[in-house]
Amino acid sequence: MTKHVYVFGGGSADGDGTMKAVLGGKGSGLAEMSRANLPVPPGFTISTDVCNIYFQSGNKVPPEIEQETAQALAQLEKKMGQKLGDPKNPLLVSVRSGAKFSMPGMMDTILNLGLNDRTVEALAAKSGNPRFAYDCYRRFIQMFGNVVLEIGKNEFQHIFDGRKKKVKAKFDTDLTAEDLKTVIADYKKLVEKKAGRQFPQDAREQLTMARDAVFGSWNTPRAIHYRRMNNIPDDLGTAVNVQAMVFGNLGETSATGVGFTRNPSTGAKEFYGEFLLNAQGEDVVAGIRTPKPISELKEVMPRVYEQLRGITTNLEKHYRDVQDFEFTIQDKKLYMLQTRNGKRTGPAAVRIAVEMVEEGLIDKREAVLRVDPMQLDQLLHPVLDPASRGSLELLARGLNASPGAAVGTVVFTADQAVERAKQGPVVLVRAETVPDDIHGMEVAAGILTSRGGMTSHAAVVARGMGTPCVAGAGAVEVVEAKKQMQVNLNGKSVTLKEGEWISLDGSTGEVFGGRAKTIDADPSSGYLAKFMAWVDEFRTIGVRANADIPRDARVARRFGAEGIGLCRTEHMFFAEDRIPYMQAMILARTEKDRRKALAKLLPMQRKDFAGLFEVMDGYPVIIRTLDPPLHEFLPKREELMVEIAVMKALKKPRKKVAEKEVLLRRVEELHEFNPMLGHRGCRLGITYPEITEMQARAIFEAAVEVAAKGVKVIPEVMIPLVGNARAWAS
């Protein structure tokens, strides 16, 4: 006969941690913890198969499975020395869903099942705390009414708040047992009115109804939709976990809490978490009461604290990863409710992986596999010091266009950026940036724009340069003429004038007024350096960098690039001091004139390459010859037409107008239907071989010059867009 119900607790379990498909994630976890002899409250798991059987049998559970469930319940009652529904010594249980994957829309949790008008008295007597007993009962009716009988939460809340108001109670805890009795009576009336039946007093009927509600929640529209979206099969089914209740609100010797075996934010090996005395689990997360740091538990209940530390340390060793756990202390007796691998930040992930290898918990290979590559991003850019972040005023939010922190004085034009950057870091603030701003963007510590998205000019250029950028911060109004920016902050207008301090977080898109402290990224030391050295032990493929200027190449070397995989030579021609020569070359009508212009560009290009070769001492540098179509180096056709019209209207000298007209004609000549597949790449070199000739000369001369200084130069050349052998031969 197939087993359908699996018991756990008291140092043993029918199932184990590998049985996620049968027991669900939660159920297999509970079985595993019980086997590891952890103090888990005992219980049983009704398997996921039963969920399918339930639907196949027309929303019923067949008698033989009911029988199996009854046996499991009897075992649980024996372990706890209590009986479900017993008026003297009642067993109370929690009922939870638990599929193989956690899923929104599923019925979550019913606590305190087994309470009724008689068992609540027993609980009150046993705990010597009637207020607590009636509070459990009213919570249970509320949860059961909501998730099983489908009565709106707010209807219960309305009754509860009404009572609080009536007796002028400030907090929930101000309500007395008598107040709660009144609330319970009103709750029961609500159930009768809305569900058309009395609140079930039979504890076994409560359990059956809760179980069926869990199964039913498998087919809520939200759960079905989620499965479709994530390709989760409909016939996986959910398990039902029934577990003995333990109470963290049984007075000042009871408590409940959550924690991590290491700090999930920094990765430091420290016991991290919080707890509340005399509370149930939901009080910790609900934020009504402020939990205390877990270190204080040591003073209140030293023996339990030591036990908890011992258990969680073992858990971490057992799962070989940081554990995120929940616990309850009932009258000084510790119970572990849940444990799972903890989520963590990028810096924490790296530190934890490194320290766990040093502790012998995992090997290097596992450490390398544990860190999500994208999480490394958080370690590569400077970040705002969390302490100073809290003390500054948040002015605006924009898009997190380029990660990292930037702190500087505000400037509103590229020229001012260059000027003021000589004295200290600046943040360039523009409505939006244009290619003409590039010299200012290069010197800026950060860039802020009020318009534009993730692919706006500012965003793209900033990411390429590794400069932090917040783009499209709509609340920021840039008044360039007055050299100031304004932000409407909760109705009051805040003005920042040129030279005042601002701090950007390009990783979150936040803009702060004032001067924040930053913490620099240092890939050459600490946990990251150690981790990356291990990464390289396993790596089989080369990693190079795209870099056009020596500064980028230096960053690339610092981050471990083994050469330059792409140097785009065209970027070198866009610089302000070079574009006139480039344009002269394009406008030239004869080869002789072209050569004249190219002769001016040769020394500049040679200097660029020499710089790259020097930085990449001993590593290859791949230089791509000129690639984009020539029109990209000229002004846009429409802009030229406007400019000429304006010049004519203002009666500018004819010679100047004629110059612009020549430029316009050349732009029109160069026009193509699809420039991306047009006259570009090696085709330019075929029609104008002297361009390629100049670039080749610059590469070779730079190589010779740098090699003469004792630097190992490995130049490689990439000829772009070679389509066939004939093009290559040319």
Place this chain on the structure above:
Amino acid sequence: MGELIKMAVEKGRKTRPNLEVGICGEHGGEPSSVVFCVRAGLNYVSASPYRVPIARLAAAQAALSTSQEEAMRTA
């Protein structure tokens, strides 16, 4: 695109077995693309400077999971 890359690597190396093949541009620093490049047998990826460590880690993970799959096949 992936099929074209695989074809280029395969056919190119048929003619010249030690042909060096690499990729540059934003794909060089995108983890799932790096994984693809490792499996396609490229010699190198080229990423923007700040993405170099990300590419290094993605490449190492691809190498580890590839060797793991091979071990499972031969076991």
